[in-house]
Amino acid sequence: MKILMIAYYTFIRNVRDVKAMVAFILLPILMMLILGKALDSAYTPKKIDPMNVGYFSQDEGLLDSSLNEFFTAKKTKSVLEVKKVKTLESGMDQVKSGKLKGLVYLEKGMSNSFKNGEQVKINFYSKEKTSYVQPVLESFVRTFNIGNTLIKVDGKKMQQKSTSSIIKEVKIVTEGKIPRGIDYYSLTALFQSLLFGAIFGVFAITKDMGNHTNLRLAAAPIQPSKVILGKLIGSTMTLYGISLLIFLVSKFIYKANWDGSLWLILLVLFLFSAIAVAFGMILAYLSKSTMASSLSIFIIGTVLTLVSGGFSRMEGKVIEMLSYLSPNTYAQKALFTNIYEGTFTQSNILGLVLYTIIVVAFTFITGRRRVI
Amino acid sequence: MLLEVNNLIKRYGDFLALDHITFAINEGEIFGLLGPNGAGKTTTISIISSLTPYDGGEVKFLGKEIKRHEMEVKQEFGIVPQEIALFEDLTAYENLDYFGRLYGLRGSLLKERIAEALSFTGLTDRQRDRPKGFSGGMKRRLNIACAILHHPKLIIMDEPTVGIDPQSRNHILQSIKELNKMGSTIIYTSHYMEEVEEICTRVAIVDHGRVIAQGTKEELTALVSTEEKLVIEISSVNYSLVEQIKSIPSIRECIIKGNSLEVVGKKGEHNVSRVINLLAEAGIEILSLNVEKPSLEAVFLTLTGRSLRD
Known part of the structure; x- marks a missing residue:
């Protein structure tokens, strides 16, 4: 007490x-x-301007056409402004000079390699260590992988041995x-x-x-x-x-x-x-x-x-x-x-x-x- | 015997604050500890109150060693510290409620005791006020009220009149006498000789951590007084009469102060009757006569060679 x-x-x-x-x-x-x-x-996510990115492809298959289609999609355009470059060297020069924030590059025969079940990599060059181009590309890769898995299940068009992600998946937080x-x-x-x-x-x-x-x-x-x-x-x-x-x-x-x-x-x-x-x-x-x-x-x-x-x-x-x-x-x-x-x-x-x-x-x- | 203090020793490093202090207090006494500042009075009562540990000796309350029966003994004590010890942010009533509950009072008994303590100290009208707005005297009275509401067997008062006006001081001294009449035993420390002389039944004179003398006021003054002083108010001053008084062998000094004669002489030599006879023979009317006895101040001075306020 x-x-x-x-x-x-x-x-x-x-x-x-x-x-x-x-x-x-x-x-x-x-x-x-x-x-x-x-x-x-x-702490609050900001609205950002589209990033100026170069694209050079030596591939002439499905991967190139799908990526082109992805780049021209409305949602992608809101974050990436993709400009095709004539050569890899000129693209790299523009990245170095800062005209481009990054360069996406597809090597020759990538679509075929992918078709044969080989693991392929989309190349991305940038001066900056971190860039939101990477998650955008991941988004494409996931969509592409899933799309092709479905194709395989249907037994049409393509054969695919592996659906493992080309780029390691990164957790994306959502607002709220x-x-x-x-x-x-x-x-x-x-x-x-x-x-x-x-x-x-x-x-x-x-x-x-x-x-x-x-x-x-x-x-x-x-x-x-x-x-x-x-x-x-x-x-x-x-x-x-x-x-x-x-x-x-x-x-x-x-x-x-x-x-x-x-x-x-x-x-x-x-x-x-x-x-x-x-x-x-x-x-x-x-x-x-x-x-x-x-x-x-x-x-x-x-x-x-x-x-x-x-x-x-x-x-x-x-x-x-x-x-x-x-x-x-x-x-x-x-x-x-x-x-x-x-x-x-x-x-x-x-x-x-x-x-x-x-x-x-x-x-x-x-x-x-x-x-x- | 209510309290026994035997050979109490207290050291602060190399400094010996209490040097074998010994005294005893009977029930119903007002026991004074008289001494100059730094004599060891507060240390002594701090030890009795279990606030300060000691290095030697013993303190017994009703035959019980206070170290071993600390809680039991504390319940019977009421402490009035030298400093005003009140919660400034609580009202007078709440202060009393707080300390009453600390001493185990509850319910209607607590309310009754609070009312009694407030009435005793004349603070009933101010019970809802906080001490912040009180005068020094009122704070001192509330300080006392907090110590008495549980009806302690022994009230320990450490210089309770320091820094207050004469009216409040008088009120407090009367209250102490009243408490004593109601049955409380009191230890009263002071360096005000007049206060101790006025209220204490027995006194211990403390200096440099030692009790240098103790007893009733009369016993103490008897220890040292070899002279007495007569103060005689007379109708007219006669200078030849002064010389006649001085010629009495036992008279050491006779001076005129206004209409009074101050005569100092050896004690026990019938100086009063001799001086009265001389005045009567000279036809001088005596208006008043007072034989002043030695004060405790004089006792202290004689025993230590210093004044209490040095």
Whole structure:
């Protein structure tokens, strides 16, 4: 009962701290809006102009005629503007000079080779490492392969021994399954601000040092661990309440994508709130200073958010390794996979639970230090 | 015996903060710990309150070692820290509710005790206000209310009148006497000699972490007083009379201050009757006569060679 009483009054005291409450509710809501809109282009598929591509064919069979037909189709024309070149050399020169973005080249006798069941390759030259010409060609190859398989089944026209793809298949994502800027930053900004919400854990300790109520608590007939637990619960409930409010704003006002299991979202937000508060309490117990703790939260919180991709997506082995030190990584991955792939990732939830246990345990260890 | 402190030792590194402090407190007493700042008063009561560990000696409450029966003993203590220890963001009522529940009070009993504590400290009208808007005196009173609402057997007050106006100070001192009448035993620390003299039944004088003297006020002053001071208000001043008074062998000094004579002489030499006789023979009317006894300040000065406020 004493634990719940301490938790209740800790919660009440936090809620009455109007400045802190306004800051912690408004900050993430504004961040979501600003980052979500400003960096939306990095996440939203854009309409692109047709690419200027050269075509040179020495093949005179079905493959050449099919590819010609494919290039002149309306849908292909919307993304590729194909220009026939007279020789391979002139085509290559135009690619080198930048007049053409790429060159598609069919070798002599390819249709016959294909007909005989041999594996053939459509050549594509480009100065750029990545080009959307490749998936367009893949699309053609798949259509061509399937078409010829059907022909074989019907027993007409062509014989085909292998229908294996000429170009390795690449997964093509569809619109609606990739996060928009607002979707991505609703989630990452929420976790970033929750991490900064560790300040509520700091307040739970340093405010009592400042107004000397820690003396009364230490002199009262209650175990210090129960006082720590009460404060942890009260501050976690404060931050959890804030997280739910921000979640509702982003879901219903910003229309961010929060599909997936609601229970999982609630669980992740709760665990993350507990981690943040415990983290703040540890810093406060160690430093015994609001200023030093706040500064530490800002620095550590920024680093943890950065390595977890909270500001922008980052790549690299070192970053990936560092990212596992950040609770944001587990929380974000758990929710992203839940929202966008519809799966439940046990490892991320387990990581988050372990993180919570470790941080809370440290809170009790550091809280045993005398604060008087 | 309610509380026994035996040979208490506390070190902070090489600094010996408490050097074999020993005293005992009986039930119903107001026991004063008098000493200058840094003498070891707060350390002593911090140890008694289980806030600070100690390096040697023992502290027993009702015969039980406080280290072994910490929770049980804490339940019987009410602490009034030197600093105002209140939640500024909770109302006066909520502060009392918080600390009442910490001491196990619930339901109607809790409400009853809160009302009683508010009434006792004169804060009933301000119970819905937060201490932020309180005067220093009101905060001090609420600080006391938080310590007494569970009816502790021993109330430990560490300089509870620091930094407040004379009216609030007087209110607090009267409250302490009232609490004592209601049956509470009180440990009262102060470096204000007048307060200790006014309310304490027994006093321990502490300096440099040691108890240098203890007893009732009379016992303490008797330890050191060899002189007494007469202050006599007279109808008219006669300078030849001053010389006559000075000629009495046991009188050391006689000075005129306005219409009064201040006469200092050896104690127990019948100085009062001798001076009165001289005044009567000279036909001088005595308007008032006061024999001033040595104060605890004088005791401290004699024992340490320093003033309490040095």
